[in-house]
Amino acid sequence: MVKPVRPVLGIELSPSSAETQDIHQDASPLPPLGPRSRYRFAGPHAKDLSLPFIRRIKGRTYPHYWQPAEAKNEFEACALGRQYAAHLAQLLKLNRQHSGRGLLFRITNDMDFSERGHRRSMCKSFFNYLEILLNLGVQQVDLPKHVEAMQRFHLSLDELNTLQRKPRRKKKG
Numbered sequence: 001m002v003k004p005v006r007p008v009l010g011i012e013l014s015p016s017s018a019e020t021q022d023i024h025q026d027a028s029p030l031p032p033l034g035p036r037s038r039y040r041f042a043g044p045h046a047k048d049l050s051l052p053f054i055r056r057i058k059g060r061t062y063p064h065y066w067q068p069a070e071a072k073n074e075f076e077a078c079a080l081g082r083q084y085a086a087h088l089a090q091l092l093k094l095n096r097q098h099s100g101r102g103l104l105f106r107i108t109n110d111m112d113f114s115e116r117g118h119r120r121s122m123c124k125s126f127f128n129y130l131e132i133l134l135n136l137g138v139q140q141v142d143l144p145k146h147v148e149a150m151q152r153f154h155l156s157l158d159e160l161n162t163l164q165r166k167p168r169r170k171k172k173g
Helices: 017-023 044-050 074-094 103-110 118-138 143-165
Strands: none
Touching: 074 103, 074 118
């Protein structure tokens, strides 16, 4: 069972039927988009499964992070890839505390890059749209300062972890 693609950001991400007919006579339009997707969760596990391309499959104890809907043609595959990237971005935007925890790594780990055809186009549009969003976000950040701050942050976490593992000495008194 494939999950239907939920709407993203309350805007229409697919072209109108008139545009679709003008450009692609045989392309099937994507389903109309409804209200804005809300990705706010108490725990980290529920958020993953709410994305339309992540689901549990039989024989696996953890979710499969790339189970996209089947696209009928190239145009629909590209549109779905962009929508999936927008869903991921919306989830991370609303749950900033979950950023940098390996979700994108798990998604790419479950993608089959040897596949050809529509699935490959879907993956390509997924990453292309994420690159566009990354470019928009990086315009607002001083990268040298930010990466330096992240380095200091991770070094301090390592130091904190080391200090917590050292056994305490008792004072003689």
